[in-house]
Amino acid sequence: NAGVMQNPRHLVRRRGQEAxxxxxxxxxxxxxxxxxxxxxxxxxxxxxxxxxxxxxxxxMPKERFSAEFPKEGPSILRIxxxxxxxxxxxxxxxxxxxxxxxxxxxxxxxxxxxx
Amino acid sequence: AQTVTQSQPExxxxxxxxxxxxxxxxxSESDYYLFWxxxxxSRQMILVxxxxxxxxxxxxxxxxxVNFQKAAKSFSLKISDSQLGDAAMYFCAYRxxxxxxxxxxxxxxxxxxxxxx
Numbered sequence: 650n651a652g653v654m655q656n657p658r659h660l661v662r663r664r665g666q667e668a669x670x671x672x673x674x675x676x677x678x679x680x681x682x683x684x685x686x687x688x689x690x691x692x693x694x695x696x697x698x699x700x701x702x703x704x705x706x707x708x709m710p711k712e713r714f715s716a717e718f719p720k721e722g723p724s725i726l727r728i729x730x731x732x733x734x735x736x737x738x739x740x741x742x743x744x745x746x747x748x749x750x751x752x753x754x755x756x757x758x759x760x761x762x763x764x
Numbered sequence: 765a766q767t768v769t770q771s772q773p774e775x776x777x778x779x780x781x782x783x784x785x786x787x788x789x790x791x792s793e794s795d796y797y798l799f800w801x802x803x804x805x806s807r808q809m810i811l812v813x814x815x816x817x818x819x820x821x822x823x824x825x826x827x828x829x830v831n832f833q834k835a836a837k838s839f840s841l842k843i844s845d846s847q848l849g850d851a852a853m854y855f856c857a858y859r860x861x862x863x864x865x866x867x868x869x870x871x872x873x874x875x876x877x878x879x880x881x
Contacts, residue, residue, distance in 0.1 A: 680867070682867070682868065682869075684869075684871075689873070690873055690874075691768075691770075691855050691857075691871030691872050691873045691874050692809075692855070692869070692871045693871070694868040694869065694870070697867055697868060704867075705867070705868065707868075708868070738807060740809065742809075744867075752811060752814075753811075753869070755808065755809035755810075757806065757807055757808050758807045758808075760807075
């Protein structure tokens with residue numbers, strides 16, 4: 650059973666370009682979370698999605714950032730018109746259900762570098 | 765809003781010795797979960813140990829144990845018989861409990877642990 654798969658592992662973009670980060674949850678998991686880790690910081694929650702629904706996007710910047718988790722395929726975190734401050738590691742985590750004793754499984758992250 | 769504070773940016777320990785990493789948190793909730801995650805240079809977030817707030821008994825996982833002081837809102841991690849492979853960033857995290865609560869984790873800023881041979 651493969652773990653949470655994130656790709657690409659490293660992504661380099663120039664200012665103004667778009668970044669698309671992909672996350673395939675573990676098999677059987679229908680809940681996905683995205684976190685951002687700035688240098689020397691802990692992870693910060695961005696968004697929580699279930700299949701075709703955004704449940705909590707309280708950590709998402711108001712502009713340029715969007716996330717989706719379609720019925721088929723991976724979850725996508727999209728950053729439009731990237732700026733240098735978007736450079737960070739972006740982590741995805743998944744769980745099988747809402748029950749709060751369920752363990753979260755993390756991917757290895759995507760390191761986004763904006764030139 | 766809940767906050768998690770790790771007051772030790774860096775710690776070091778000699779191989780085979782014991783080290784304790786500190787974590788305090790602030791919440792008005794009575795039902796919640798606390799976690800310690802390990803992040804080695806590979807960046808993979810690895811769950812080390814979990815504590816349910818309603819349990820008085822401190823959680824233990826092999827060489828890892830916690831000292832959970834609910835009244836003091838303190839949740840420290842003790843690593844016994846430290847090994848070179850324990851070297852990593854360690855993050856303390858909080859999650860609300862109960863149905864209807866947010867599923868998101870709130871992380872501290874981390875403690876970088878160095879293990880000296």
